[in-house]
Amino acid sequence: MTDTLHATDNFMPEQRRGSAVMRLALSNELGLAVLIAIAFGAFAITLPGFTSPFSLFTIGRQIGIDTMIGLAMMAVIVTGGLDLSVGAIGVCAAMVFGFLAQKMGIPLPLAAPGAILFGAVLGFINGYTVVRSGVHSFIITLASMSIFFGVMIFLTQAQSFNELPASVQALGKLRVGGMVSVLLLITLAVCAALSIFYRYTVLGRQMLAAGANPRAAELSGIRTGRVIISCHMLTGALAAFAGLMLTARTGAAVPSMAGHLGQDWLLPAFLAPVLGGTLLSGGRVSVVGTLLGATFVTIMTSGLLLMRVGEFWILACLGLMLLLAVLADRFRQQVLRARGMI
C-alpha cells in the first residue's frame, strides 16, 4: 500500500494534497538553504577571514568535490541499494588516470574520459553481480571494495603518481572571478545535467520507477535488471569523476587519498544525499538537495576548523549531523503523513 502511494508521489506530484507553500516549507531544500544562510552568516560575522577570496575559493572547491561524491552515492541509492565501493572506485580511477597521463603520456583530454569510463566499468561489475546473484548490494560492494582496492594497491605498490602534467594542478588552482573554483563550476554543470537526466530522459525516469517499485516497473515493461546495472555504472562514473577532481586538487594521484579501502568517502557520500532528502528506500532523488547538503557540511566543517575545534572532534560532529539529519527526515515524513501530503 505504501509502495503504491510512494510511486505516485514521484510521478504525479500534482495529485498530492496540501498547499504548495506548505510543501515547500517542509521540503529539505528550503530547510537546508535556510540552515546554510544562518551558518554562513554566523561564521562570516564571527570569524575574520571566513569570507576572504581564498577562503571562499577553498570552500567552493570542497563543495564541488563533496557534492560529486554525494551524487555518486545518490545515483545508486535511487535503486534502494547502496555502494560501499565508491571510495575504492574513485581512487582506482584516479590511479588509472595517473598511469595514463604520467606513464603512457596520453594527452589529458583522452586520459580523463578514459578514467571515467574505467569507473563506469567497475560500476558495471558491481551492478552485474548484484543483479545476477540477487544478493543485496551491501555485501557485494563490501567484497568489491576490498577487491578493487586490493588490486589497485597491488598493481601500484602503494606508490603515487606525482609527476602529472602541470595543467592538472593548475586546473585545481584555477579561479574564476578571483574566488570561484573551476571544480565547483564543473560540479554545477554535472548537477544541471543530472537534473535534466532524471526529469526528462527515458533512462532517468526508468531509474526512478525501478527504484520506487521494482515489481510495478517490471510489469510496465521496464527491464529493471538493466536499469539497475546502469545505475551502478552511473555511480562508478561519478565516483571516478570525484577521484579526478581530488587528483586535480592535490596535483597527484595518491592511493591513500580516500583512506583505507576508500572508507573515508562513505560519510560524505551518504551525508549529502540524506541531508538533501534522497530516500534510502529508493525511488526519489534530489540533485539540488545533494548539492545543498554538501554545501552545508562543507561550510560547517570549514567554520569549525577556523574556530580551532580539533579536526577529530569535527569527525564526531559530522556523525552526529548524519544522525540528526535522518531523525529530522523521519519527523518531517511523520508531519507530512499526518497532514495527508504523502
Added chain:
Amino acid sequence: MALSFTRIFDNDWVGPGLVSLAAIIGISIFQPSFLSPFNIFVLLSAISVNMVIALGQLVIIAIGQMNLALGAFGGLVAICFVAIMELYGVPPILATVIGLAIGALAGGLTGFVIARTGISAFIITLAGLQIFKGINLGITEAQPFYGVPQSVKDFGNLSMLGPIPWLVLPMIIASLGMWYLFARLRIGRYILAIGGNRTAAELSGINVTATIIWAHAISGLLAAIAGMMLVARLQIGQPTIGDDWLISSFAAPVIGGAVLAGGHVSVAGTFFGVVIIAIITQALVLFAIDPFVVQIVLGGLILWAVGINRLRELRVAKFNARTA
C-alpha cells in the same frame, strides 16, 4: 544413505570445516614450519581475536541488520581501557569491567536509536562509526597510550599450555556463550525470530524494540572484548584498533553460512570461517606473497561464500518444492 550424506553437508560448519582441514594439510605439506608450535601459537592468537570480532557482527546479522560501528566500539573501548589504567591507576580487572560496560552501553545506545526510530541500521551505525571514532581520536589526538600493565601484556602474549595462548580463553567463553544464547536462551530465539520474519515475530508477541537493543548491546560487548584482547596482544593502546575489522567481520559469518537477511546463523561455521581467513593470511606470509593480496582474497572469499550460500538456498527450495 544418500539422504544422510546430503544431511551432513547441509550443516553450515561442515563445508568450511573441510576446507580448513584441507588447507591445513595442503599448506603443511609444502611448508612444514606451518605446524611448528610457534606458528600454531601465532595462528591461534589471531583466530581468537578475529573470532570474537566476527561474533560481534554475527549477532547483528542474526537479527537481519548490519553494524558498521563494530570497529569504532572496539577502538574506543581499547583506548579507554588503557587510558584509565595509565592515568588513574585503575587495576586491570576493574578496567576490564569498565571497558565491557562502555562497549555494552555504546552498543545499547545504537540499538536504542535503531529500534525507536526505525531508521535503517546501516545509516545509524555509519553515524555511530563516525561519532565513536571521532571521540576516540579526539581523546587520543591519534597518539597511542603506552601504559599497559605487565599482567595485561602477559595475558596477550604468554601461552596457557604448550602452543595454546591465554587469548584462547575469552574466545572460548564468548563462542560458548553465543552458542548457548542462540540455542537455549529466549533472547537468542527472539533475535533469530525477528531476523527471520520481523512482522511474524512482532505479531506473536515478541518485544522487538527490547530485543534489538539487546542484540546491539551484546555486539558492543563482544567488540569491547576484542578491543581489549588486541590491547593485550599489541601491548599498547593504539587508536587505530578496529579500523580494519569491517571486511573480516562480515567475511567469517558469511563463509560460515549465515544468511544476510537474518534469522539463520552458525557459531561453529563462523569459527571455521575465521580459521580459513587466518590460514590464508598466514599462508600468504609464509609463501612470501605480497601482503596487499590479502584484501583481494578477503573480497573474493566473501563473493565465493555468498555464491555457495545462494546455491544451497536454491537447492533447498527445489528440494522443498519436490517433496511438497
